[in-house]
Amino acid sequence: MATPAGLERWVQDELHSVLGLSERHVAQFLIGTAQRCASAEEFVQRLRDTDTLDLSGPARDFVLRLWNKVPRKAVVEKPARVAEQEARALLEKNRSYKLLEDSEESSEETVGRVKSHLQKKRKKRKHLRKKCQDEEEEEEEEVSEKGKRKTGGSKQLTEKPESEDEWERTERERLQDLEERDAFAERVRQRDKDRTRNVLERSDKKAYEEAQKRLKVAEEDRKAMVPELRKKSRREYLAKREREKLEDLEAELADEEFLFGDVELSRHERQELKYKRRVRDLAREYRAAGEQEKLEATNRYHMPEETRGQPARAMDLVDEESGAPGEEQRRWEEARLGAASLKFGARDAASQEPKYQLVLEEEETIEFVRATQLQGDEEPSGPPPPTQAQQKESIQAVRRSLPVFPFREELLAAIGNHQVLIIEGETGSGKTTQIPQYLFEEGYTKKGMKIACTQPRRVAAMSVAARVAREMGVKLGNEVGYSIRFEDCTSERTVLRYMTDGMLLREFLSEPDLASYSVVMVDEAHERTLHTDILFGLIKDVARFRPELKVLVASATLDTARFSTFFDDAPVFRIPGRRFPVDIFYTKAPEADYLEACVVSVLQIHVTQPPGDILVFLTGQEEIEAACEMLQDRCRRLGSKIRELLVLPIYANLPSDMQARIFQPTPPGARKASANQRAGRAGRVAAGKCFRLYTAWAYQHELEETTVPEIQRTSLGNVVLLLKSLGIHDLMHFDFLDPPPYETLLLALEQLYALGALNHLGELTTSGRKMAELPVDPMLSKMILASEKYSCSEEILTVAAMLSVNNSIFYRPKDKVVHADNARVNFFLPGGDHLVLLNVYTQWAESGYSSQWCYENFVQFRSMRRARDVREQLEGLLERVEVGLSSCQGDYIRVRKAITAGYFYHTARMTRSGYRTVKQQQTVFIHPNSSLFEEQPRWLLYHELVLTTKEFMRQVLEIESSWLLEVAPHYYKAKELEDSHSKKMPKKIGKTREELG
DNA sequence: CATAAGAAC
Secondary structure, three states: OOOHHHHHHHHHHHHHHHHOOOOHHHHHHHHHHHHHOOOHHHHHHHHHHHOOOOOOOHHHHHHHHHHHHOOOOOOOOOOHHHHHHHHHHHHHHHHHHHHHHOOOOOHHHHHHHHHHHHHHHHHHHHHHHHHHHHHHHHHHHHHHHHHHHOOOOOHHHHOOOOOHHHHHHHHHHHHHHHHHHHHHHHHHHHHHHHHHHHHHHHOOHHHHHHHHHHHHHHHHHHHHHHHHHHHHHHHHHHHHHHHHHHHHHHHHHHHHHHHHOOOOOOHHHHHHHHHHHHHHHHHHHHHHHHHHHHHHHHHOOOOOOOOOOOOOOOOOOOOHHHOOOOHHHHHHHHHHHHHHOEEEOOOOHHHOOOOHHHHHHHOOOOOEEEEEEEOOOOOOOOOOOOOHHHHHHOHHHHHHOOOOHHHHHHHHHHHHHOOEEEEEEOOOOOHHHHHHHHHHHOOOOHHHOEEEEEEOOHHHHHHHHHHHHHHHOOOEOOOEEEEEOOEEEOOOOOOEEEEEHHHHHHHHHHOOOOOOEEEEEEOOHHHOOHHHHHHHHHHHHHHHHOOOOEEEEEEOOOOHHHHHHHOOOOOEEEEOOOOOOEEEEEEOOOOOOHHHHHHHHHHHHHHHOOOOOOEEOOOOHHHHHHHHHHHHHHHHHHHHHOOOEEEOOOOOOOOOOOOOOEEEOOOOOOOOOOHHHHHHHHOOOOOEEEEEOOOHHHHHHOOOOOOOOHHHOOOOHHHHHHHHHOOOOOHHHOOOOOOOOHHHHHHHHHHHHHOOOEOOOOOEOHHHHHHHHOOOOHHHHHHHHHHHHOOOHHHHHHHHHHHHOOOOOEOOOHHHHHHHHHHHHHOOOOOEHHHHHHHHHHHHHHOOOOHHHHHHOOEOHHHHHHHHHHHHHHHHHHHHHOOOOOOOOOOHHHHHHHHHHHHOOOEEEEEOOEEEEOOOOOEEEEOOOOOOOOOOOOEEEEEEEEEOOOEEEEEEEEOOHHHHHHHOOOOOOHHHHOOHHHOOOOOHHHHHHHHHO
């Protein structure tokens, strides 16, 4: 029996060799657990329960060996009843999991299969056992003889080795012996050979003959020895293999018998299984039907040849924001723009003599300096806009006019010659729409292979796909399709597949090598979204073992060198070409109130510049609304003095109908808008001017060249989970284009560990795998998984869906603030904001998902519809994560507990000095919008922290501290959850006073 | 007590 220290070292070594990990506390934990278990089964099961190790593969083997080694301590037995209950629950869980995994079997078939499977294994075990026994007996005889021949002291060798240690030692000795003998024979042979050669060289005939003789003898010796050696070593090898096989089998059987031993199902259980299967099948049918319907709906998209009479569309192929959408899309856009468009000013004002002077006298003017001109190929005047007739002429002509077109052959050659190609081209050069078509024409989609093209935004993926389908003269969803969340418009025939980057990322889960794709094009790479960045790492990896996969990285001018370096110095293909020059103007001096300045500038441009549209970029919704109001207000005052001005506010992903002149106000240093790129947009349609509401100096010195990549800014929980489920364990060394800060990564890992998605070793657990299936944040998915336990998945789904639409549930127009706030307060329920959200959704659902209801209650219809989409998607995924649909029937405690199970990480408690987060002791405040803003309960949980003027908790829920112990006993100790007033004052205070005094 | 974005799965 090994000493405790020796044992620990052994475990550490084993851990290291089996799992590549050497942590002392893990070793100690394993030994400790083994000591407390009554049987190997219990040990295995307990480890499985705690999700400490992923007990498949070599780990289980090692665990069983450990079990054999550990000296048992006295076991504190659980009461028989409790133990039995636990075992039953466990059995149930594992059984239904395994059984349900099989697809089409009936439960009887499953039982039959499992039984015969067990039987086969048992037979095999019997056979192996016998074989091994025979072998051992034979060996024992041999060994005992050998032992007798040797000097004494090896008596124990004649007995069956007691511990594995000894067994291993004898084994090793024997092997060594064998090896030595083999080496000796080899040496003899070699020596004689050498001698012969030497002798031959000397031509000494006599010596030669002698040597020859000796060689013969040696050869014969060896010949006689070899078969014996061979036979012996082979036999030993086989025996060893068999023993190993037996060990494996025993372990497997032990497990399986434990799980399936009494696999005979009761009638009740069988019925339940049947029911579950029925539900699953129904869900499947339902989903299939839904998809069919969706596809049909999207096939109705008919893209008319004519555009809507807008000039100069020729260049505008990429940015379909201003493309020529079909009827359905147009209605969609209009619905979104809604009542937001306003007309004012006199309709026929253009015919009157504009009175600029008057306007400019009233408003303080802003001086701009023309600083630079971004070069274009065309003359500043620009070509005359194509007439409608020209547009009708041919789509192909339009395609030919694109900047990429002249480079078609060169580009295809480059793609043929290089696996990875970086393509640099301004938005509008046609890379997004044309290159996949070129590849298609070139035959990259033969043999059922597909081309993927990723976009960072949903609208982009949709509209580009529509455009390309039209150019190719096929229906959207046939050869060309798009795939975005909630909407898969592809079919079996689809070979050009536009998709959001997140979508492709998800596809890695089902197809880690992207086997069905011949080309992957990552578009808009310069945007550096989190998803594109992760894609880079994964694709680079895939490309290494799939040499025939072509990788294209398309980016606007920024950063192509970086991409090239990342992809092992891949060549960069530059598509020259902004067609129209853009003048860039800067303000002479920095503006203090840039919103005001912006409005003034718009009017200024409106009256002084030739007719054209003005596009204003602002930082947020509120600013946009404010600016609109100001503009409307001023125009109304000016009345017929100026030409008509149509103001169209646009935020989020609303498609725009504006064009040409670009005007860009930017607060120095405060944003993500990349100014250069905006200028790029301007030149796409016609020559334009870009006004920047900051000085040239500020542009050069204060704005960061490019924005910090998203991957370095955001929480990585999701990403880490995804990567882990793709089998990438070593995240610290994952090939990131820009690695995220070490701390962020660590934080994500820690959080996932706390949520039970990863075990001690940083490996994905079963529940982690399930969590990765759900397209929501880890804490949300944990909450959803927990709803099974508290039987309230219906409610939790709603809460999850409502939480994932971003704080935009309540509509709060400036002129009706009081009404809106009243409406909001009407939804309040005791307990907290999560329940309020649940309440809103439930009432909306009861209203038949009506938009009228939303309007009356100051709820944003769009957000609600999105929440419904999310909810439906999540509901569809429930069975995959083995959560049944169930309702709490008004017992909100259960809902709150389930939420706590996911968000125990985000808790705060009231102390003398206000709220503090429980673990980090960070000072936080309830968000003024919260339903608990005035309640100030002692314990609460928050959905997120936002740092504005203070660190605010948004969406808070009142909880009881005891729940934390219930849902996360591994995370909280009873002691830290004692209420503060019962706590003693820390000693330190006295000392501090002394120091102060 | 005092309200700051947006994109995606």
